[in-house]
Amino acid sequence: MARKVAIVTGASSGIGKQIAKNLFRNGMDVYALSRRVYKMNELDDLGIHTLHLDVSDQEEIEQVVNQIAQEAGRIDVLVNNAGLGTFGSIEEVDLSEGEYEFKVNVFGMVKMIQAVLPTMRQQKSGRIINMSSMDGKLGNLMGAWYVGSKFAIEGISDSLRLELKPFGIDVAVIEPGAISSNWKGIAIDKLMEVSGEGPYAQMARQTSDFFALAYKFASTPRVVARMVDRAALSRRPKTRYVGGAGAKPMLWARRILPDRCMDALNVAMYKYAQKIVNKQTAFNR
Numbered sequence: 001m002a003r004k005v006a007i008v009t010g011a012s013s014g015i016g017k018q019i020a021k022n023l024f025r026n027g028m029d030v031y032a033l034s035r036r037v038y039k040m041n042e043l044d045d046l047g048i049h050t051l052h053l054d055v056s057d058q059e060e061i062e063q064v065v066n067q068i069a070q071e072a073g074r075i076d077v078l079v080n081n082a083g084l085g086t087f088g089s090i091e092e093v094d095l096s097e098g099e100y101e102f103k104v105n106v107f108g109m110v111k112m113i114q115a116v117l118p119t120m121r122q123q124k125s126g127r128i129i130n131m132s133s134m135d136g137k138l139g140n141l142m143g144a145w146y147v148g149s150k151f152a153i154e155g156i157s158d159s160l161r162l163e164l165k166p167f168g169i170d171v172a173v174i175e176p177g178a179i180s181s182n183w184k185g186i187a188i189d190k191l192m193e194v195s196g197e198g199p200y201a202q203m204a205r206q207t208s209d210f211f212a213l214a215y216k217f218a219s220t221p222r223v224v225a226r227m228v229d230r231a232a233l234s235r236r237p238k239t240r241y242v243g244g245a246g247a248k249p250m251l252w253a254r255r256i257l258p259d260r261c262m263d264a265l266n267v268a269m270y271k272y273a274q275k276i277v278n279k280q281t282a283f284n285r
């Protein structure tokens with residue numbers, strides 16, 4: 001039987017790179033896509049196909065997916081992993097930055113789905129796996145744009161699952177907690193650049209301290225890649241996979257606590273983190 005074909009976006013680092021490796025080790029023919037092709041040399045060496053793709057460029061998506069469909073003859077799994085965290089207060093993040101967050105995290109994902117669907121429908125099979133986050137269910141201080149984009153992924157995925165069931169195509173959402181990668185650094189740099197001074201400076205520092213502490217306990221990308229393996233390979237995949245530092249307890253708290261209690265829990269966690277980080281800084285002086 002022909003090898004199953006998988007596409008992974010955002011495969012040049014962190015979670016996406018590990019997902020590409022895992023699916024390949026599980027016997028799939030893998031196409032790894034990202035803008036920084038040079039960062040995927042090690043995937044190339046393993047035998048994974050690497051191609052340039054900027055998911056904010058709809059024409060490039062069309063062209064790259066057509067190329068893969070022609071070359072491989074089928075597409076069995078699409079992992080929409082590419083994403084970034086635009087942090088900062090709603091008042092201060094420029095609307096164009098917020099639009100870009102959605103262009104990459106949401107519209108890029110939808111365009112990828114549109115591009116693979118004709119092939120998957122023809123096959124009468126396929127798996128679409130969308131990278132959400134525990135932030136797809138939880139509000140987050142200074143994280144409105146990122147959180148909004150991940151909430152959108154959750155809603156789109158739930159609706160899409162209904163649409164695609166009659167065609168034999170399944171949709172799963174991955175909800176990781178804190179994972180060590182480049183993501184946190186990019187998000188915090190953005191946060192401090194936008195809100196590090198001015199009326200939200202204190203909240204920005206609290207957020208930065210919270211991330212500094214939380215990411216000390218971050219899980220490795222392998223944890224997420226294993227969730228994707230299960231979503232891609234199980235005979236009956238679950239609709240959601242939750243894992244990685246903090247995800248299960250936080251999503252459990254979200255399910256049982258009223259909104260105001262959840263807000264209070266968030267504030268308490270951020271204050272506690274700031275206290276710990278300040279103590280550590282004083283100790284290190």
Ligand SMILES: NC(=O)c1ccc[n+]([C@@H]2O[C@H](COP(=O)([O-])OP(=O)(O)OC[C@H]3O[C@@H](n4cnc5c(N)ncnc54)[C@H](OP(=O)(O)O)[C@@H]3O)[C@@H](O)[C@H]2O)c1
Pocket residue numbers: 009010011012013014015016033034035036037039053054055056081082083084085104131132133134175176177178179180181182183184186
């Ligand atoms: N790290 C966490 O704690 C965490 C937790 C929950 C969910 N997530 C989600 O997991 C996904 C992967 O994040 P990560 O932690 O692995 O972060 P990362 O190391 O920063 O990787 C992000 C990936 O997305 C790609 N990307 C960004 N913009 C792109 C664009 N315009 N076109 C194509 N690719 C683009 C990057 O590739 P190029 O720059 O080379 O294009 C890179 O490969 C994201 O969707 C993120 O929201 C992360």
